[in-house]
Structure formats: structure tokens, C-alpha cells
Amino acid sequence: MLSRRSILGVVAATAAARATSAVAQADTWPRGRPIRWLVGVPPAGSADPLTRAIADQLSKRLNQSIVVENRSGASQAIAARETANAEPDGYTLFTISGPVLYANPTPIIGKGLDPVIQIVNQPMIIAGTVKRPTQSLSDVFAAAKAKPDEWSFASAGVASSHHIAGEWLNSLAGTKIQHVPYRGGGAAMTDAISGQVPLIIIGAGPAIPQIEAGILRAYALTTKNRLSSLPNVPTLSELGFPQVDLSQWFGVAVRSGTPKAIVQRLNTEIDDILRTPPLQDMVAKLGAEAVGGSAEQWGRVFATDLEKWMSLVQKLNIPLQ
Incomplete structure (x- = not known):
């Protein structure tokens, strides 16, 4: 039967061997x-x-x-x-x-x-097809309250940042805009561009070219500061939702x-x-x-x-x- 000292010695030796192995591995990385x-x-x-x-x-x-x-x-x-x-x-x-x-x-x-x-x-951006007459986010909210069945928003998936931001905005604005989850932002963007879904909440990157080309209309950013690349797009804070900074x-x-x-x-x-x-x-x-x-x-x-x-x-x- 091993003594306590012997057991501690084995543990220490094992830990030292692992540490030595990790150092050697790091020294030879990346190769092979x-x-x-x-x-x-x-x-x-x-x-x-x-x-x-x-x-x-x-x-x-x-x-x-x-x-x-x-x-x-x-x-x-x-x-x-x-x-x-x-x-x-x-x-x-x-x-x-x-x-x-x-x-x-x-x-x-x-x-x-x-x-x-x-x-x-x-930042995330709220945008929508230019095929709809709504010119501002307040227009969107008014239209969504008047005809809720005609309004939905696309996101990159359930419990994605886009989905959560949209539901929070629903809660704050008193709207019930339906969430439509996609398997990634690319598929969501495709349907937003075609007008299959009237709104999209997505990271600003893939939306910027579509907004600049006049294919999508930008309504608001989810962060406190505006983007230099989209200087005319307001933030949700500026539009009366100061608690939103996502x-x-x-x-x-x-x-x-x-x-x-x-x-x-x-x-x-x-x-x-x-x-x-x-x-x-x-x-x-x-x-x-x-x-x-x-x-x-x-x-x-x-x-x-x-x-x-x-x-x-x-x-x-x-x-x-």
C-alpha cells in the first residue's frame, strides 16, 4: 500500500509531466x-x-x-x-x-x-423592403398595429441576438410583429431583399450594401451611436428607446x-x-x-x-x- 508521501509524489510527478508535455507541445506548435x-x-x-x-x-x-x-x-x-x-x-x-x-x-x-x-x-440594424410605403420606424409601428398579420421580421435564428432585439422592441413599442427565424443571416437577407418578409434585424455588415443600393430601407440601429457609413440612420435611443443598446x-x-x-x-x-x-x-x-x-x-x-x-x-x- 502506498504511503501518503508516495501518493503525493506520484501526483506531483504526473502534474509535472503534463506541464512539461504542454510546454513541449507549445514549443513545436504549429507543425505537421x-x-x-x-x-x-x-x-x-x-x-x-x-x-x-x-x-x-x-x-x-x-x-x-x-x-x-x-x-x-x-x-x-x-x-x-x-x-x-x-x-x-x-x-x-x-x-x-x-x-x-x-x-x-x-x-x-x-x-x-x-x-x-x-x-x-x-451594431444590428432594423431594415425592410422599399416595396412598402413606410418611411420611418414610427410608420412601421403604426402599420403593424393597424394590420399585425401583414408584418413580420426575419432573423438568423431562434434566440439569436437579432431575435431577442426584435422581441424586446415589440415589448417596448407595444407591437406584435411576428418573428421568422432562418438558418443564418444569408437566408434571412435573401427573403428580405425579395420582399418575402417585410422586415429584417441583422448585423449591419450584410445590410449596408443593400441599403446603399436602395434595395432595403434602413429604419434604425440598435446601438447608442450612429454609423459613419450610414450617417442618416438614427439609433433606437434617438427614436425614443434609450434603454436599447445592443x-x-x-x-x-x-x-x-x-x-x-x-x-x-x-x-x-x-x-x-x-x-x-x-x-x-x-x-x-x-x-x-x-x-x-x-x-x-x-x-x-x-x-x-x-x-x-x-x-x-x-x-x-x-x-x-
Whole structure:
């Protein structure tokens, strides 16, 4: 039978071996095989092009192949689970588009996933087909109250930030505009452009070109500040809803337990990439704000935002999947 001292010795030796292995792994990373970078949404919107642009630069900096894969479905849970089930070796990255909330146990930052870096913040925009005569958000609310069966809004999915923002606005405005969930923002945008659905709430990026082309009419932004690219579009705060200040974000995560040296290398490189002119230009065109910062900062932002959005979900009785 082992003595207490012997047991402690075995435990210490095991911990030391693991630490040595992690350091050795970090020292040799990345080599030998491509890095997979999963995106939990379809190849449309803002998350996909941002990820691909960053991956292209990161590949050159690491002298390593990076393969970006769209693993959409189940409100990003498929990509989240793949990441959490991968080896904690820095060869699987995951772009989270959020906030995203779940009823069932799904890996999130702090529970199966570790933060790497926040990429951007992006305001959401309320827009609609120009085929309707409504010129302002107040016109929309009046029309929706008069003929509620004729009004609905598209979003990227149930319990997405777009869905929650729309239901909160319904609550504040006293309207009952019906939610129509899609499997990603690209499909929602297609039906909004064609007029199949009269309204859409979505991240500003994919909506800006359609607004500038006169295909969609912009009604309001969900954040406190206006966008320089859409200077004539008011905020909800300006329109009488000062309590509304909501944005969506994109960030990078890896499986929990990935060596800190690898996470730090990824963080440092991506943070630097976000400051380069090509990424700055791209972010600006998407109506977003580059964030960057440390992995710890991103983890705190994620936790705080999750609490805020979960409170809204409970207040509005929105079912989670």
C-alpha cells in the first residue's frame, strides 16, 4: 500500500509531466498538419469573410496552412461541440458569432471552450423592403398595429441576438410583429431583399450594401451611436428607446485546456492582424469596430454579455433550443 508521501509524489510527478508535455507541445506548435478554423454560421454575413481574411494573414505569419470550414447548424452548437471534442492542441479554432444562448448543455466559453480574442463589435440594424410605403420606424409601428398579420421580421435564428432585439422592441413599442427565424443571416437577407418578409434585424455588415443600393430601407440601429457609413440612420435611443443598446460580436475560442502559450501566440498574432490596414478597412465596411485585447478580457466580456442577454430572454419569455 502506498504511503501518503508516495501518493503525493506520484501526483506531483504526473502534474509535472503534463506541464512539461504542454510546454513541449507549445514549443513545436504549429507543425505537421493544417489548422482547422470552424465558423458556426453559413458563408454569408460578417463572421465568414472576417474569419477568412484573418486566417489568410495568420497563415502567412505562422507559415502554416489554415483551412476555414463552415459548420453551421443548431445555432452554432455543431461547431461548438466539434471544437470542444477536438484535442486541446491549438489545431482547431472556432469563430463564435454572438451572443448565442442555449437551453441544453452546449460548450461555451468557460464551459468546454477557452477564449482567445474578441474580433469585433457590430451594431444590428432594423431594415425592410422599399416595396412598402413606410418611411420611418414610427410608420412601421403604426402599420403593424393597424394590420399585425401583414408584418413580420426575419432573423438568423431562434434566440439569436437579432431575435431577442426584435422581441424586446415589440415589448417596448407595444407591437406584435411576428418573428421568422432562418438558418443564418444569408437566408434571412435573401427573403428580405425579395420582399418575402417585410422586415429584417441583422448585423449591419450584410445590410449596408443593400441599403446603399436602395434595395432595403434602413429604419434604425440598435446601438447608442450612429454609423459613419450610414450617417442618416438614427439609433433606437434617438427614436425614443434609450434603454436599447445592443450589439453583436464575433470572437475566437479553442478547446479548454489548450496550452496557454498557444492561446497567447494566437491572441498576439490576431490582435496585430486586426490593426493592419486591410482588416481595418474591412471592419469599417462591415459597420463594425475592431476590438482585440487579451484573452482574459474577451472571457470577461463574454460572461458579462451572456448574463445581460439571458436576463432579456427570461424577461421576454423567449424559448431556448
